[in-house]
Amino acid sequence: MSDGGPAPTPPLVLATRSAGKIRELRALCAERGIAVVTLEELGIAESPAEDALEVFETFEANARAKARYFAAMLPGRWVLAEDSGLVVDALGGAPGVRSKRWTGSTATGAALDAENNAALQRALAGVEDRRARYECVAVLVHGDAEWVHAGRVEGRITQAPRGVNGFGYDPYFESVELGCTFAEASPAAKAEVSHRARAVRGLLEHSVRS
Numbered sequence: 001m002s003d004g005g006p007a008p009t010p011p012l013v014l015a016t017r018s019a020g021k022i023r024e025l026r027a028l029c030a031e032r033g034i035a036v037v038t039l040e041e042l043g044i045a046e047s048p049a050e051d052a053l054e055v056f057e058t059f060e061a062n063a064r065a066k067a068r069y070f071a072a073m074l075p076g077r078w079v080l081a082e083d084s085g086l087v088v089d090a091l092g093g094a095p096g097v098r099s100k101r102w103t104g105s106t107a108t109g110a111a112l113d114a115e116n117n118a119a120l121q122r123a124l125a126g127v128e129d130r131r132a133r134y135e136c137v138a139v140l141v142h143g144d145a146e147w148v149h150a151g152r153v154e155g156r157i158t159q160a161p162r163g164v165n166g167f168g169y170d171p172y173f174e175s176v177e178l179g180c181t182f183a184e185a186s187p188a189a190k191a192e193v194s195h196r197a198r199a200v201r202g203l204l205e206h207s208v209r210s
Contacts, residue, residue: 011035012140015070015081017046019109020167025080027191028200036080039070059083059097059137060148067141077142080203084136084196086169088120088157090129095120099168113168120157120169130157134173136195138203147207151198153177166190 014025014036022038029036039046053065060083067081085099095102095116105115124130133154140147154176161171163183170182170190177193178185191197 011037013042013070013074013077013079014038015066015079017050018167021082021196024187024191024194024196025082025200027187028197029080029204031201032204034204042074044070044073054083054097054101057097059085059135060139060150062097063137063139064141064146064148067139067146071141071143075143079141080138080200081141082136082138082196082199084134084199086120086132086173087135088124088130088132090127090131091123094123117161117169117172120172121159124157130159131155132157132173134169134195136199138196138199140203140207147203149199149202149206151195151200151202153193153195153198 012029012034014022016022016025017039026036050069053069054062056062056065062083063081066083067079070081071077071079083097085096087093087096099116100112103115103119105112107115133152135150135152137148137150155173156176158172158174158181161183162181163171163185165185165187166183172181174181175185175193178189182190182194
């Protein structure tokens with residue numbers, strides 16, 4: 001891992017298929033004036049091989065796997081990938097790295113979010129300790145160089161959903177710092193404290209020379 005490097009040659013590739021993550025990553029890169037491009041905008045069709053990238057037991061290993069995969073496919077490009085998830089103390093750290101695939105469902109988008117949130121509530125039925133945190137590890141790859149940075153945010157799981165913003169477990173994740181769920185917070189307020197924002201801002205700060 002390098003401690004510093006040249007400014008990325010735009011546009012930086014966002015190595016994710018998640019519309020929610022793309023919105024947040026695009027905004028975070030825009031803060032530093034960094035242009036981005038998505039896999040879809042590059043015409044890279046989704047491949048079954050991508051399912052085999054997130055098979056590791058840590059967020060960092062999964063993020064590195066995704067960044068390296070697309071960097072190899074796009075030589076010369078700067079590629080940003082991240083892996084993130086919800087870690088619940090009472091569940092021994094679950095769903096963790098399997099946050100998206102926790103139920104094993106083949107649903108996508110909002111339908112998948114609904115199934116995962118229903119499973120979360122079932123798992124926490126009758127549990128008083130609902131402390132949780134979101135964790136994220138972001139990785140930037142360019143050629144043989146790699147940079148990595150982690151971010152986290154503390155909170156608790158509510159018993160009922162609140163708010164209409166965000167995605168994933170956001171309606172049930174109440175941030176300690178904000179005093180509301182991520183789905184109740186505005187995108188700007190969420191970006192002040194979120195795990196993804198902290199990971200990506202830290203990554204760009206340490207990898208990109210101003």
